[in-house]
Amino acid sequence: MTSALHQSSIQSLPLLGRGKVRDIYAVGDDKLLVIATDRISAFDVILDDPIPGKGEVLTGLTEFWLRKLAHVVPNHSTDVQPEDVVTAAERDQVRGRAVVVKRLKPILVEAVARGYIIGSGWKDYQATGAVCGITLPAGLQQAGKLPEPIFTPAAKAELGEHDENVDFDYVRNAVGDELAGRLRDLTLQLYREAADFAATKGILIADTKFEFGLDDQGVLHLMDEVLTPDSSRFWPADGYREGISPPSFDKQFVRDWLETQVWDKTPPAPRLPAEVLEKTAAKYREALERLTA
Structure with missing residues (x-):
């Protein structure tokens, strides 16, 4: 593992933007350098303390899943190595945590699949008996566990805001009937194949979100992070039972600790103690090791 990286500082390429975790740079006109930093957010606030090795885990898992699921849909991968597009002095910032990907036109809908009822879906179900218009x-x-996995899209929000659950009609109006149907079908196929595989490793994938984009020829691609603890709920099968929120391979230690603090959930967040950083880093590493072993 490299040392923790809160924010990259690549000077040799144009910076296009910074998200909660990823820094994105232009590589020519048709590619992007995407660096997964060790930043972590909770309650939509980016914390000052990075989780050592987190970016490497996110990159490693995404690359693993893209290879495993390449037969389902094209993805953003290229053969270009990150170390080859930056200067020698900048290579430590990209090694193990960055990828060079195709520059695609993103579809501004979060493609979410749920196999279990938890999180915002559980809240919607309690209130209405439905999720995203699905009774x-x-x-x-x-x-x-749901009788069958369901497609529960969300409208993408601005940085710092919550994505909003929407129904399938919203997606159809946003991208058209044909593409909406393809997004739904691909999302569910990707989820089913990933969930079946993860179950053999003792991990339940409760839900996950995918991002898709179109190339210049209009071909649909899977893009961004794929089936990581940041974009999915991974539960250890041996700790699962209905009626509670099961333990998960993500930032649970961070959220639980912050809930004990006097904090109004606006920046700046309290500084994280070393024990919370270490436990969270260990959970991310465990997810990578169990799934890719």
């Missing part, structure tokens, strides 16, 4: 059976418990 679900009565009597489901928190974290209960």
Whole structure:
């Protein structure tokens, strides 16, 4: 693992933007350098303390899943190595945590698949008996497995805001009937194949979100991060039961600790103690090691 990286500082390429975790630079007109930093956010606030090695885990898992799922849909991968597009002095910032990808036109809809009822889906179900316009059976418990995985899209929000659950009609109006149907079908196929594989490793994928984009020929591609602890809920199968929010391979230690602090959930967040940083880093590493072993 390299030392923790809170923010990259690549001077040899134009900076296009910084997200909660990723810094994005232009590589010519048709490619992007995407660096997964060790930043972590909680309650939509980016914290000052990075999680050592987190960016490497996110990159390693995404690359693993892209290879495993390449038969389902084209993806953003290229053969260009990150170390080859930066200067020698900048290579430590990209090694193990960056990729050079195709520059695509993003589809501004979060493509979410749920196999279990938890999080915002659980809240919507409690209030209406449905999620994203899909009526679900009565009597489901928190974290209960759904009869079949469902497509529950979300409208992408600005940085610092929550994505908003929307129904399928929203997607059809945004991108058209044909592309909406393809997004739904691909999302569910990707989820099913990934969930079946993860189950053999003792991990349940409760839900996940995918991002898609179009190339210049209009071909749909899978892009951004794929099936990581930041974009998915990974639960250890041996710790799962209905009726509770199961433990997960993500920033749970961070959220739980912050909930004990006197904080109004606006910047700046409290500084994280070393123990929380270490436990969180260990959970991310465990997810990578278990899935790719």
